[in-house]
Amino acid sequence: MAALTTVRGSLPVLRRLVSMQCLHKFCSSKVLKAPFVCAPYSYSTTLLQQHRFFRTSYAAAGPILPFKLSDIGEGIMEVTVKEWYVKVGDRVSQFDSICEVQSDKASVTITSRYDGVIRKLYYDVDSIAFVGTPLVDIETDGGQAPEEDVMETPALSQEEHTHQHIRGHKTQATPAVRRLAMENNIKLSEVVGSGKDGRILKEDILNFIAKQTGAILPPSPFQEIQPPPPAPAAAAKPQEKKPPPSIPTPIAPRPVFTGKDRTEPLKGFQKAMVKTMTAALKIPHFGYKDEVDLTQLVRLRSELKGVAESRGVRLSYMPFFIKAASLGLLHFPVLNASVDEACQNITYKAAHNIGLAMDTPQGLLVPNVKNVQMLSVFEIAVELNRLQTSGASGQLGTADLTGGTFTLSNIGSIGGTYAKPVVLLPEVAIGALGKLQVLPRFNAKDEVVKAHIMNVSWSADHRIIDGATMCRFSNLWKSYLENPASMVLDLK
Amino acid sequence: MALVKKNSTLKEYFEDAWKAGIVLKSASTDVFQNLALEDWIHEHIDVQQRSALLMWRNSSAVVIGRHQNPWQECNLNLMRSMGIPLARRRSGGGTVFHDLGNINLTFFTSKKKYDRHRNLRVVTGALKDLRPDLDVSATDRFDIVLNGVYKISGTAAKLGRTAAYHHCTLLCSSDRSLLSSVLQTNCKGIKSNATPSVPSPVKNLQDEDPSLDPSAIMGAMASRYCAEFGFDSPVITVDPSVEQLMPGIQKMAADLQAWEWVYGRTPKFSICTSFMAEGANIGLDMDIKNGIVEKCAMDIPHHWLPPEVGKELCSALMGIRFCPSEVAAVVAALMRTASRAPDLAKKTQSLYENVVAVM
Numbered sequence: 116m117a118a119l120t121t122v123r124g125s126l127p128v129l130r131r132l133v134s135m136q137c138l139h140k141f142c143s144s145k146v147l148k149a150p151f152v153c154a155p156y157s158y159s160t161t162l163l164q165q166h167r168f169f170r171t172s173y174a175a176a177g178p179i180l181p182f183k184l185s186d187i188g189e190g191i192m193e194v195t196v197k198e199w200y201v202k203v204g205d206r207v208s209q210f211d212s213i214c215e216v217q218s219d220k221a222s223v224t225i226t227s228r229y230d231g232v233i234r235k236l237y238y239d240v241d242s243i244a245f246v247g248t249p250l251v252d253i254e255t256d257g258g259q260a261p262e263e264d265v266m267e268t269p270a271l272s273q274e275e276h277t278h279q280h281i282r283g284h285k286t287q288a289t290p291a292v293r294r295l296a297m298e299n300n301i302k303l304s305e306v307v308g309s310g311k312d313g314r315i316l317k318e319d320i321l322n323f324i325a326k327q328t329g330a331i332l333p334p335s336p337f338q339e340i341q342p343p344p345p346a347p348a349a350a351a352k353p354q355e356k357k358p359p360p361s362i363p364t365p366i367a368p369r370p371v372f373t374g375k376d377r378t379e380p381l382k383g384f385q386k387a388m389v390k391t392m393t394a395a396l397k398i399p400h401f402g403y404k405d406e407v408d409l410t411q412l413v414r415l416r417s418e419l420k421g422v423a424e425s426r427g428v429r430l431s432y433m434p435f436f437i438k439a440a441s442l443g444l445l446h447f448p449v450l451n452a453s454v455d456e457a458c459q460n461i462t463y464k465a466a467h468n469i470g471l472a473m474d475t476p477q478g479l480l481v482p483n484v485k486n487v488q489m490l491s492v493f494e495i496a497v498e499l500n501r502l503q504t505s506g507a508s509g510q511l512g513t514a515d516l517t518g519g520t521f522t523l524s525n526i527g528s529i530g531g532t533y534a535k536p537v538v539l540l541p542e543v544a545i546g547a548l549g550k551l552q553v554l555p556r557f558n559a560k561d562e563v564v565k566a567h568i569m570n571v572s573w574s575a576d577h578r579i580i581d582g583a584t585m586c587r588f589s590n591l592w593k594s595y596l597e598n599p600a601s602m603v604l605d606l607k
Numbered sequence: 608m609a610l611v612k613k614n615s616t617l618k619e620y621f622e623d624a625w626k627a628g629i630v631l632k633s634a635s636t637d638v639f640q641n642l643a644l645e646d647w648i649h650e651h652i653d654v655q656q657r658s659a660l661l662m663w664r665n666s667s668a669v670v671i672g673r674h675q676n677p678w679q680e681c682n683l684n685l686m687r688s689m690g691i692p693l694a695r696r697r698s699g700g701g702t703v704f705h706d707l708g709n710i711n712l713t714f715f716t717s718k719k720k721y722d723r724h725r726n727l728r729v730v731t732g733a734l735k736d737l738r739p740d741l742d743v744s745a746t747d748r749f750d751i752v753l754n755g756v757y758k759i760s761g762t763a764a765k766l767g768r769t770a771a772y773h774h775c776t777l778l779c780s781s782d783r784s785l786l787s788s789v790l791q792t793n794c795k796g797i798k799s800n801a802t803p804s805v806p807s808p809v810k811n812l813q814d815e816d817p818s819l820d821p822s823a824i825m826g827a828m829a830s831r832y833c834a835e836f837g838f839d840s841p842v843i844t845v846d847p848s849v850e851q852l853m854p855g856i857q858k859m860a861a862d863l864q865a866w867e868w869v870y871g872r873t874p875k876f877s878i879c880t881s882f883m884a885e886g887a888n889i890g891l892d893m894d895i896k897n898g899i900v901e902k903c904a905m906d907i908p909h910h911w912l913p914p915e916v917g918k919e920l921c922s923a924l925m926g927i928r929f930c931p932s933e934v935a936a937v938v939a940a941l942m943r944t945a946s947r948a949p950d951l952a953k954k955t956q957s958l959y960e961n962v963v964a965v966m
Contacts, residue, residue, distance in 0.1 A: 187766065188721050197674045197699075197874070210768060215673070217802065220749060221764035221773075222673045222699035240874070241800045383927030387940035390919075394944045455947050477936045509932045510687065513960050516939030540943040 177256050179234050181249035182213070187223055193245050194218040196238040201251070205233045208317075209289050213251060216244060230291040231255035256294065288315040295320050384478050395537050399577040403585045404533055407593045409551060409567045415599045423496060433471065434495040435602075436523055436548065439595040441467040441487040442605050444521060447588040449580060451520045453541040458578055470519035470539070471499065474529070475506040481539060482511050483519035488607065523548065527569065534572045543576040544585070617845065617852050618651045627656070628838040630829045631845050633663035638694045638705060640847040641665055643860035645713055645772065646697060647853045652715065654770045659715040660832045662825050662842075665705040667691045667782075669789055672700040672763060676801035676873045678929075682793045684964075687931075691789065695869050698774065700763030701804035704789055708780035708811065710821055712828060714773045721771040723749050723762060725835070730760065730775065733831035737823060738816055750807070751775070757810035779821050780813040794965065799876030870930065871898035880965060884957040887911040891965060895929045912954050916945070920962065931966040938963060 187194065194216040201213055207227045216223050235252035238244045288296070288303060292315055296303050299320070306323050308315035381389060412435060423430035444451045444467050452463045470483035482502045484495055505511045522539050527550035534547035549570035556566040571593075575585050595602045621629055631648075633641050641663045652659060668691060669681045677683060677693055680702040686693060705711070714726040727745040734743050742754045751760035764773040786809070812819040829842045850857050862868060875896040881888055890906030903921040907914065923941060927933050938959035945955045 188718065189723070217674060217699040220672075220698075220700035220762055221766055222697065223766040224768070226768045380926070382925060383923065383933060384936045384940060387923050387937050391940050391943045453947065475936075477933055480936055480939070509930075511932055511935060513935045513938055513963050516935055517942045517956065541947055 177231070177254065179252050179254045180229060180231075182228050182251050182253055184216075184225065184244055184246050184248060184250045186246055187216075187218060187221070189219075191218045191246065193243050194223065196240055196242055196244050197222070198240065199236060201233050201236075203233050203236060207231065207233060207253065208291055225250065227253065229253045229255045230289065256290065292317050292320060299324055388478070391540060392537065395540050398538055398540075400535075400538060400574045401577045401580075401582060401585075402535055403573045403575075403582065403589060405571055405573075405589050405593060407569050407571055408556065408597050409569050410565075412596050412599050413551075413567045423493065426493070428493070428496050428500055430493075430496050431499070432551070433499055433523075433525060434492045435596060435599070436525075437469050437471070437484060437487055437495050437499075438490075438492050438606075439592050439602060440469060440521065440523060440546070442595060442602065442607075443588050443592045445488065445607075446591060447584055449584060450544045450575070450588055452543055452579070453520070454543065454576070454579060461579060464520040466520065468518050468520045470522035470542075471502070472522065472524035472526070473503070473506045475511070476509050480506065480511060480516060481519060481522060482506065482515040483522075485518065491606075522546070527551065532570045536572060536574045538574055538576055543580060545574050547572045547574075616651075616854055617648075618653075621652060621657070627658075628833065628836050628840050629657070629659040630832060630840045630842045631659060631661045632825065632842050633661065634844050634846040635848060636664055636666045636707065637847075637860075638665040638668040638670065638692060639860045639863045640856075641711070642670075642694060642696055642863050643856050644845065644847040644853070645774070646859050646863075647847075647856045648713075648715055649765065649767065649770055649772050651853070654715050655717045658717075658720065658836055660829070661713040661715070662828060663711045663713070664707050664709065664821065665711070667704075667706045667785070668694055669702065669704055670694045670696050671702045672802055672804075673697055673765075673872075674699060674802045674874055675702060675804070676797065676799045676876055677870060678794045678873075678878075678966075679792055679797045679799060679801060679876070680804055681790055682788065683966075684793050685789055689789075693869055694863060695872060696763065698763040698765040698772070699802065701761060701802065702790060703761055703776050704781065704786040705776070706781050706785070708778070708782065708813075708821065710777040710779060710824060710828075712775055712777065716771060716773075718766060718769055718771045721764075721766065721773065723764065723773050726773050727751060727760075727762070727775070729831050729835050730777065730828065732835070733824070733827040734812070734819070736831060737819060737827050741815070749775075751777075753810055753812070753815060756808060758807040759810060759812060777824065778809060778811050779819060779824060780811050781809075783809065783811065794878065794880070796878050796880035797876055798879065799874060801874045801876065866898070866928065866930070870928070873898055877902075878965065881906075882961045882965070884961050885911075885954045887954075889958065889961065891962065893924075893929075898929055900924050900927055900929055907958070912951065912958065916955055916958070920959070924962075929966055931963050934963050934966055 184194070195218070196214060197217045198215040199213075200215070201207060201211075207213065208230050209227055211227045213225050213227050216225060231253040233251055234254045237249050237251065244250060288308070293303065295317060296306070296315075301320060301323060303315060306315050306319050307313075309319050310316045409432070412432065416430060416432060416435070420430050448463050449461075451467055452461050454461050466485065467487040468483045468485045469487045470481040472479055472481050482505075484490070484498045484502070487495060490498070502511070502515060505515065519539070519542060521542055522536075522545045524534075524536055524545065524547045526534055526536075527548050530550060532549040532552075534549065536545045536547040538545050549572070551567055551569045554566055554568045555563045556568070558564045571589065573585055573589055595605075633644055635641055635644075644663070645661065648659060648661060667689075669677075669686060671677050671680050671693065673696065675695070677695075681693070683693070685691075703709075712726075712730065714729075716722070724745065727749065730751060731743045731745060734741050743751055743759070744755075745751050749762035750758050753759045759778045760775050762773065762775040764771065790804075790806070812824070825842075829840075833839055845852070847853065847856055847860070865871075873895070875894070877892070877894045879890075879892050881890045883889075887908050889908075892902075892904045892906075893900055894902035903924045905917040905921055907917040920938070920941065923937050924934065927937060942956065942959065946952060
């Protein structure tokens with residue numbers, strides 16, 4: 116039993132070693148294009164020794180049987196192999212899918228006839244396979260005879276395990292299931308089959324074992340990370356019943372962590388962001404933070420929300436923040452500028468294309484609303500809705516994502532109060548908005564009142580922007596939001 | 608509407624009732640839900656002793672076959688702008704355009720009783736029941752042609768271990784101009800071994816005879832099916848969104864909509880194309896496997912743009928999905944650190960936008 120347990124545990128090793136061997140074979144034969152995952156070549160001698168030990172103990176390796184492509188029907192003689200679901204070295208059970216073939220507009224899933232390990236694939240993808248010729252070679256587990264039509268008659272008459280007590284009636288189970296029962300000393304007749312016609316499936320054996328030992332077996336021997344067997348309650352109880360007097364608390368068994376680190380190269384958007392952020396942090400940033408009292412804005416928005424919805428638009432606070440920023444930029448155009456790489460020339464951008472950091476399936480993207488200086492708050496809300504829908508469905512285009520001149524990041528919608536945002540090139544300023552909190556504040560009459568407070572954190576390029584400019588811009592932006600009526604005076 | 612035992616699933620209903628045959632009609636016009644319904648019936652209903660017919664229609668959608676290449680088969684840009692979804696079915700065959708003027712019929716049988724010609728005789732028979740002098744016939748490629756020329760139906764099939772299904776379309780009153788514009792690729796230079804579609808001239812049945820509308824045809828199909836297979840079944844309407852009736856169907860519908868299935872299942876292909884950008888002819892060469900860019904090379908005139916720009920773009924595209932929004936996100940990030948000298952910036956932007964347009 117112990118030997119077989121080791122066998123199970125080292126099957127992933129065998130699989131890799133086997134595929135390594137086969138890779139050597141195939142490099143010379145050039146039969147297959149072989150899109151296999153190449154096994155790493157560096158294996159220590161201990162593993163090879165284990166392999167040798169494995170070979171001698173795994174005496175039950177059965178014959179390698181060719182699995183022929185059976186008749187598809189309609190007199191079809193040849194098919195095109197379209198997709199392989201297995202590769203050499205994979206273990207398959209009876210009825211597992213092996214490949215997908217296509218003939219004359221019909222797509223056929225070919226399932227395995229045997230349990231075993233795939234030893235050879237006879238066809239490449241897109242090659243023609245003939246009915247009646249071998250499709251794959253399967254190294255079966257000992258005792259499986261090549262049956263003609265196993266798919267149609269699940270009850271196999273071959274039986275090599277003589278010490279199964281089958282009381283008079285035939286229990287239906289595949290050879291793999293029978294072997295599993297035998298290894299665990301289970302009588303098939305005692306197991307209730309949940310398959311068709313009372314057939315015993317692998318799950319039934321596993322459930323039977325679980326009930327007996329109270330343990331949950333690992334689902335498959337081929338996973339890299341073995342889930343630690345949870346300390347069975349039955350085992351823990353005896354410990355608790357008689358606590359040793361010197362030790363105050365029972366010691367729980369330490370789970371063994373067999374997880375592995377995973378390294379992968381950075382690609383696509385992540386890779387591009389590395390470059391963007393590296394360049395951005397070369398800019399000397401300074402930060403400026405402040406608190407904004409949005410009590411009046413909250414009231415205004417709740418009044419206007421209904422009107423917007425009647426026009427089919429969801430109104431959040433962002434359109435107000437964006438419009439107020441644009442009004443501020445009219446007075447401080449340096450914040451809507453851009454410098455060249457050598458920092459020799461500054462370009463004052465005419466359009467206010469205000470970007471909004473958005474969390475999408477692709478990552479944190481910053482689409483921008485174009486020409487905010489020409490848009491009303493409602494029009495900004497419409498555009499934001501469009502960008503949000505596109506962002507959520509992964510359909511933002513280059514036009515939406517490029518050309519921004521100033522950015523606002525509403526990180527507060529997820530959480531946080533103060534932030535230290537990084538300027539997004541080629542812009543020179545950015546603002547991060549914290550979450551809207553309800554806090555007590557003193558009003559003009561020295562009374563404590565409920566106020567809706569939001570914190571804003573600005574960052575700017577200190578090479579061309581000074582603290583005073585940022586401060587005045589922030590104060591102006593803040594005054595528009597704290598007293599929304601004043602926005603009406605300056606609206607363009 | 609048949610009475611269903613409370614809390615029973617569709618499978619239980621049919622097996623309890625020991626019906627020899629069922630005629631079903633889907634209440635949904637969502638292509639993914641209907642494809643999921645087909646999958647669900649194929650996997651769960653025992654067809655060894657019985658058979659089933661499912662009739663369904665979808666609102667505008669393009670459906671490609673299991674092993675096809677969507678970039679090669681349809682105009683993805685046009686579809687995106689019109690909001691027409693793309694679905695990949697599990698059966699083989701070619702690309703079709705579905706809308707409410709097209710009826711889909713799926714014949715479920717055991718693998719032993721799989722017989723496409725017999726099913727198509729039901730279809731032509733039903734049409735002739737409605738209009739006896741209608742010239743419709745099935746070809747040996749399993750198409751149905753009207754007046755010997757116009758294709759009104761295409762076929763595809765899926766065979767599993769013990770069960771099979773054969774489905775076909777039927778053009779009643781489809782939008783033919785939309786059909787032809789959507790089923791034309793906008794991508795040049797694709798080299799692939801994916802199953803190609805065979806285009807044919809098409810015609811709507813309703814153009815031939817205005818009385819042949821979808822509901823009349825579906826009624827005739829149901830009667831003819833029952834007559835051919837020898838049982839009597841009412842047409843039962845099934846709503847694929849009811850999870851309780853068909854446990855697991857919502858997950859099937861979600862799997863059918865996943866990018867990995869719709870685009871990622873495309874057989875390996877390469878694109879070798881060129882485009883004009885700001886007066887220069889740019890060559891683009893990409894290999895795509897499982898929908899992911901495996902190889903990317905660009906031929907950019909050296910005097911037009913510094914070679915590092917092209918190399919950086921290719922490097923950034925490696926390993927990402929061949930998808931316009933993913934590429935747009937990448938190029939937008941690259942734009943931020945691109946040269947800001949006006950002419951170089953313009954060229955870089957044009958290059959990036961054209962690359963996105965290729966997807």
